[in-house]
Amino acid sequence: MRVNVSSHDLKVSDHKHHLHPFTDHGALGVDERRVISRADGVWIWDSEGNRMLDGMAGLWCVNVGHGRQEIVEAVRAQMSELSYYNTFFKTTHPPVIELSEMIAEIAPEHMNMVFYGGSGSDANDTVFRLVRYYWDLMGKPDKKMILSRHNAYHGSTVAGASLGGMGGMHGQGNLPVPGIHHIAQPYWFGEGMQTGMSEDEFGLWAARELERAIDEIGEDKIAAFIAEPIQGAGGVIIPPATYWPEVARILKQRDILFVSDEVICGFGRTGEWFGADTYGLKPDLMSIAKGLTSGYLPMGGVIVSDKIADVLHEKGGEFYHGYTYSGHPAACAAAIANLAIMKRENLVERVRDQIGPYFRKKWLELGDHPMVGEARMKGLVGALELVPDKADLSKRFGDVGKVGTIARDHSFNSGLVMRAVRDSLIISPPLVITEEETDQLVASARQALDLAWADVRKQGLA
Numbered sequence: 130m131r132v133n134v135s136s137h138d139l140k141v142s143d144h145k146h147h148l149h150p151f152t153d154h155g156a157l158g159v160d161e162r163r164v165i166s167r168a169d170g171v172w173i174w175d176s177e178g179n180r181m182l183d184g185m186a187g188l189w190c191v192n193v194g195h196g197r198q199e200i201v202e203a204v205r206a207q208m209s210e211l212s213y214y215n216t217f218f219k220t221t222h223p224p225v226i227e228l229s230e231m232i233a234e235i236a237p238e239h240m241n242m243v244f245y246g247g248s249g250s251d252a253n254d255t256v257f258r259l260v261r262y263y264w265d266l267m268g269k270p271d272k273k274m275i276l277s278r279h280n281a282y283h284g285s286t287v288a289g290a291s292l293g294g295m296g297g298m299h300g301q302g303n304l305p306v307p308g309i310h311h312i313a314q315p316y317w318f319g320e321g322m323q324t325g326m327s328e329d330e331f332g333l334w335a336a337r338e339l340e341r342a343i344d345e346i347g348e349d350k351i352a353a354f355i356a357e358p359i360q361g362a363g364g365v366i367i368p369p370a371t372y373w374p375e376v377a378r379i380l381k382q383r384d385i386l387f388v389s390d391e392v393i394c395g396f397g398r399t400g401e402w403f404g405a406d407t408y409g410l411k412p413d414l415m416s417i418a419k420g421l422t423s424g425y426l427p428m429g430g431v432i433v434s435d436k437i438a439d440v441l442h443e444k445g446g447e448f449y450h451g452y453t454y455s456g457h458p459a460a461c462a463a464a465i466a467n468l469a470i471m472k473r474e475n476l477v478e479r480v481r482d483q484i485g486p487y488f489r490k491k492w493l494e495l496g497d498h499p500m501v502g503e504a505r506m507k508g509l510v511g512a513l514e515l516v517p518d519k520a521d522l523s524k525r526f527g528d529v530g531k532v533g534t535i536a537r538d539h540s541f542n543s544g545l546v547m548r549a550v551r552d553s554l555i556i557s558p559p560l561v562i563t564e565e566e567t568d569q570l571v572a573s574a575r576q577a578l579d580l581a582w583a584d585v586r587k588q589g590l591a
């Protein structure tokens with residue numbers, strides 16, 4: 130790779146040749162982009178030498194922190210032994226076998242097989258096809274409809290974006306594809322408190338929307354319900370305490386599959402190995418990616434329950450589905466080394482018992498800020514809802530997203546990477562963050578809130 134290229138030259142070249150994901154290119158000036166050139170632990174550096182705390186763990190994925198040489202070495206060793214072979218047509222290889230065994234061990238009791246891909250999006254494409262194939266094998270080909278939720282995020286491929294409930298994404302390219310129905314999300318601060326229901330009542334109501342949809346469409350037409358235990362990209366929506374127990378009750382009575390999209394919640398984020406463990410859910414399938422490799426190499430997959438695996442075994446026949454890089458050896462090596470670190474350093478228990486509760490306490494203190502309407506956190510994922518008038522929590526900023534962006538920019542300039550969703554700020558730090566780094570993070574967040582609040586009032590936005 131080239132060395133000693135100036136920061137400016139990098140930006141000019143990036144501007145000319147690199148089409149960025151989820152970016153408004155009309156609004157992205159040459160100098161507005163940041164070139165991230167190095168990372169270590171919870172810290173990242175840009176090409177101008179600025180150090181920032183990576184409060185988003187990359188994109189919710191760098192669970193074991195940046196720069197773990199143990200993973201680098203494991204990948205190097207695997208690449209020199211067997212850099213690639215496929216897993217189609219009756220072949221396999223040692224790293225994919227070892228990884229599958231490791232995942233089966235940490236997954237819930239009743240889930241023991243793994244299908245691999247390269248991302249969370251294609252994991253959900255696999256889900257889309259597998260749930261329908263399952264019902265075909267079961268002799269119920271009419272069960273094809275998949276239920277999801279508004280404001281869900283399930284990826285950016287055609288099936289992923291369709292399963293997701295993002296209006297903006299659906300607006301581009303005539304999505305969703307047919308056969309998907311979206312129901313209410315359990316978003317108390319955004320949609321619940323305005324109804325006059327209590328938080329618990331709203332949680333029950335949102336859960337029973339699933340029951341209503343099943344009755345309306347017909348259980349004999351529905352293949353599956355897919356949901357994130359905590360919605361991530363939708364704004365870190367932690368459901369009311371009543372929501373998941375009620376959904377679990379409904380799922381127990383109905384003959385439809387349940388898919389837990391664990392792409393963010395999986396691998397320790399919520400203080401258990403999976404979000405389904407945190408909420409006592411029994412999924413038939415779980416989509417995984419992100420924390421599986423901590424982002425060291427791209428990898429995703431679907432963890433399959435015995436119920437589905439048994440049907441695939443018993444009924445036989447080929448499932449015409451797979452990716453060239455399904456179970457890529459180097460990605461497997463990265464995942465194995467990543468999971469080994471998580472186990473050895475007890476990162477899941479650490480989130481549940483130590484750094485999670487510590488972080489949460491400090492984070493919730495930000496709730497006293499004049500611009501914060503709600504601070505929430507579960508495990509190591511959280512959000513701050515920004516409001517114009519703390520005395521009246523039903524009020525929102527006029528131009529949705531503008532204040533969130535202002536606050537996000539102040540956060541960056543205060544040395545902390547947070548992300549804005551509408552007018553909220555969200556956080557999802559590496560699971561290895563220390564108490565001292567947590568204090569630094571929260572101090573930077575408070576500074577960003579102060580600066581943003583001053584800005585917002587100066588501009589007459591509140």
Ligand SMILES: *Cc1c(COP(=O)(O)O)cnc(C)c1O
Pocket residue numbers: 247248249250251253282283284285357361362390391392393418419429
């Ligand atoms: C990020 C994400 C995806 C998509 O994963 P990619 O690796 O970006 O394709 C799917 N589901 C959830 C819940 C996610 O957060």
